[in-house]
Amino acid sequence: MDVRLSPEQVTLRDAARQMVDRLCPQTVAELDDTERAGKLEAAVVASGWLELRTATDDGSPWATGVEVAVVAEELGRGLADTAFLGPTLAADLRRLAGAPPGSTAETIALGADLSEPAVALGGTLGPGAVALDAYEATSALVLLREGDEYAIGTIAVDGGTTSVDLTRPVASCSPGATVSPIEGLHHPLGPDDLARWRGLGLAVTCADLVGVMRGAVTIACDYARSRRQYGAAIGSFQAVQHLLADAYVATEGSASIALHAAWAVDALDGRDALVAASAAKAYCARAARSVCETAIQVHGGIGNTWECLAHVFLRRALLSSEVLGGVGANLARVLAAHGIGGGDGLR
Amino acid sequence: MDFGDSPEELAFRLRLREWLGNNNPGLPPSSTSDEYWAGQAAWHQTLYAAGFFGLSWPKEAGGHGLPSVYEVILDEEIIAAGAPPRPSVGYLVQGLLRHGNEDVQRRFLPGLVSGRDRWCQGFSEPDAGSDLASLRTQAVREGSEYVVTGHKVWTSYSDAADWCLVLARTDPEVPKHRGISAFIVPMGQGAIEQRPIRMINGITREFGEVIFDGARVDASNMVGEPGEGWRLAMTVVSHEREPGELGYVARYGKLVKELVRAVKERPDEHGPESRRDLAWALVEAEMLRCHVSRRLSDRLDGVSHGPEGSVDKLLMTWVEQAVGHAALSIGGAAPTEGDDTWLKVYLYSRAQSVMGGTSQIQRNLIASRILELPIS
Structure with a gap:
């Protein structure tokens, strides 16, 4: 066992960090800077990071869950307003199904509460499905149920966008939309495939949450050092220091369990990867909400204004938390893995 | 980046697993019973005699000079076997290694490490x-x-x-x-x-x-x-804050496993609230296992102990107290008959945020030494 990042992974992290520091929004106003956002998107596409989970000749992905998590954490830390999660999950779903790669603008569709992938029955999509990362995306992958297994198909993403997250739009999909089967599909997705895919989705959102927590702790500490009351920086008061210390500790615990989930995606069988990711997601989702709330609290009145970045971190955390299930759904998975209250088993 | 075993680590794990299968003394949880403390010395000596104690300490201290990640393997296998955790004397060993002269080390380390003294x-x-x-x-x-x-x-x-x-x-x-x-x-x-x-x-x-x-x-x-006493004290308490040093991954792993068993034996008695508390205990214990793996891997670079020990102490405290709350939910807050083991586990968990430096002191250290917030 040696869970230090490899030299290549450190290089990848540093590259992502530099890109984030150069092109991500530094203020709420910069979220409206479309030129900057366009440069960020172009840089992410050019780096090849949207294709980390496309298949090599033997069907394995170009990069492991750890590399994906390394990039996702930096994008979360920088509040990157560009697609990553959706195209990454779409690429992995195509890989697992043995389908040819899609466009890097392709994303995935989830059910209305984001906790499950969108499933089409009889070739049409039911109501309420939404597409993640709907910036420029024109199509999203959905599952097509075939008995106990699933095929995949695409739907057009044409609905209006709305999202709790100011950095990542979510688009509604038209109910009754026709699903186009993917040509060249090699095999249906079985339970192990879907468990591994869910494990990847949870691990990537955990990494995003870890990044969000790091970013939120950073702005809160910066503010605590500069804001003065009673003639002293508020960061010198124990009441404030202890809030920030707890936020930092929760972030470190999250980073440890999220790293394990990212490793498990490709190192364990699908079920065990999902179990590892479920524990991580429950931990990270709870921690992230608390850490972002602390960031708002430390900013005082300013923290409750639209212009303060603290709520942008919180909003991003709320979206990442819900994708493929938040605290409750994942605690249930953890119990099911230990044979308690599983119902229809682990999924 | 690998949480898995190298071939050497796997061979060690399998040898340890077989040994634990034949040598588990089956003591009750450490936090609930004087019986554990009565049997702990013998367990220490047994582990040492079999070559499974002091894995990461230097050979001249009576250890095995293995990379520190072997301590994680020991803890994981102790959990799997339901065996008692390894005795927590690492902080004393580290204090003597760092500050004691050759004469002190020669006279005292062997008896400390072997469990004779x-x-x-x-x-x-x-x-x-x-x-x-x-x-x-x-x-x-x-x-x-x-x-x-x-x-x-x-x-x-x-x-x-x-x-x-x-x-x-x-x-x-x-x-x-x-x-x-x-x-x-x-x-x-x-x-x-x-x-x-x-x-x-x-x-x-x-x-x-x-x-x-x-x-x-x-x-x-x-x-x-x-x-030099103050500096020695800081060495000792910084190690005393580390779950990797203390073997507490195994302590919590064992407790949550027993809590899972308690719920599965009588599923009708344990409702959604108890189950949620149990799920959090499972998640927290898993977090600590991953966290200790990360910390001990970092030490392969020779990274020394710094203020991050305070982070580890707080994480360990949160785990212990989450396990305590699950024990309270599952065992009942006011058991009226028979076994009150889980109540004792809960009550004992309150000490973790005090012993080895209170949680408030750890937060002060993190604020000043890691977050670099101004001194009041």
Whole structure:
């Protein structure tokens, strides 16, 4: 066992960090800077990071869950307003199904509460499905149920966008939309495939949450050092220091369990990867909400204004938390893995 | 980046697994029963004799000189076997290794590591808790000896100890942090009175207070130089904050496994609230396992102990107290019949945010030394 990042992974992290520091929004106003956002998107596409989970000749992905998590954490830390999660999950779903790669603008569709992938029955999509990362995306992958297994198909993403997250739009999909089967599909997705895919989705959102927590702790500490009351920086008061210390500790615990989930995606069988990711997601989702709330609290009145970045971190955390299930759904998975209250088993 | 075993690690794991299968003494949880403390010395000696104790300590200290990640394997296999956790003496070993001279190390490390000798730690006093440096126990030189007078408290296992690592003031004239020295004091003398202290869960074998009324210790039992006691204390407490050093991954892993079994045996008795508490205990225990793997891997670079020990201590505390709350939910807050083991586990968990430096002190250290927030 040696869970230090490899030299290549450190290089990848540093590259992502530099890109984030150069092109991500530094203020709420910069979220409206479309030129900057366009440069960020172009840089992410050019780096090849949207294709980390496309298949090599033997069907394995170009990069492991750890590399994906390394990039996702930096994008979360920088509040990157560009697609990553959706195209990454779409690429992995195509890989697992043995389908040819899609466009890097392709994303995935989830059910209305984001906790499950969108499933089409009889070739049409039911109501309420939404597409993640709907910036420029024109199509999203959905599952097509075939008995106990699933095929995949695409739907057009044409609905209006709305999202709790100011950095990542979510688009509604038209109910009754026709699903186009993917040509060249090699095999249906079985339970192990879907468990591994869910494990990847949870691990990537955990990494995003870890990044969000790091970013939120950073702005809160910066503010605590500069804001003065009673003639002293508020960061010198124990009441404030202890809030920030707890936020930092929760972030470190999250980073440890999220790293394990990212490793498990490709190192364990699908079920065990999902179990590892479920524990991580429950931990990270709870921690992230608390850490972002602390960031708002430390900013005082300013923290409750639209212009303060603290709520942008919180909003991003709320979206990442819900994708493929938040605290409750994942605690249930953890119990099911230990044979308690599983119902229809682990999924 | 690999949480999995190398071939050498796997071979070690399988050898350990087989041994644990045949040598598990089946002691009750450490936090609930005097029976555990009665059997702990024998377990320590058994583990040591089989070559499974002190894995990451240097060979000259009686350890095996293996990378620190082997301690994680030991903890994981102890959980899987339901065996008692490894005894927590690592912080004393590290204190002697870092500060003791060759003579002290040669005379004391073998007995400490093998479990032949029992040790306790005389740091805190009634008026020196979080503000440890204000301690008032005195050691006065008389010929080749020092004479120790003072009152120590929270001295775990003092009833069974052969030796006590005592912090005492040897120079009252200098600033408080600089006038403290450390001694290895023999416990078996008339001038030392040991009194057990009953903890809130009723156990009496863990906690004690010790009165030194002119106890004698040879000057050659001083650890480090005169005035080096504070630095030794910081070494010891920084290791005492680390779950990797303490083997607590196994302690929590074992407890949650038993809680899972309790729920599965009587599923109808445990509703959504108990199950949610159990799920959090499982998640927290898993977090700590991953976190210790990360910390011990970082140490492969030779990264030394710094303020991150305070992070680890708080994480460990959150785990212990989440396990405590699950135990309370599942065992019942007011059991009226039979077994009150889980209530004891819960009550014991409250000590974790105090022992080895309170959670408030850890937060102060993180704020100043990691987050670099201004000093008030």
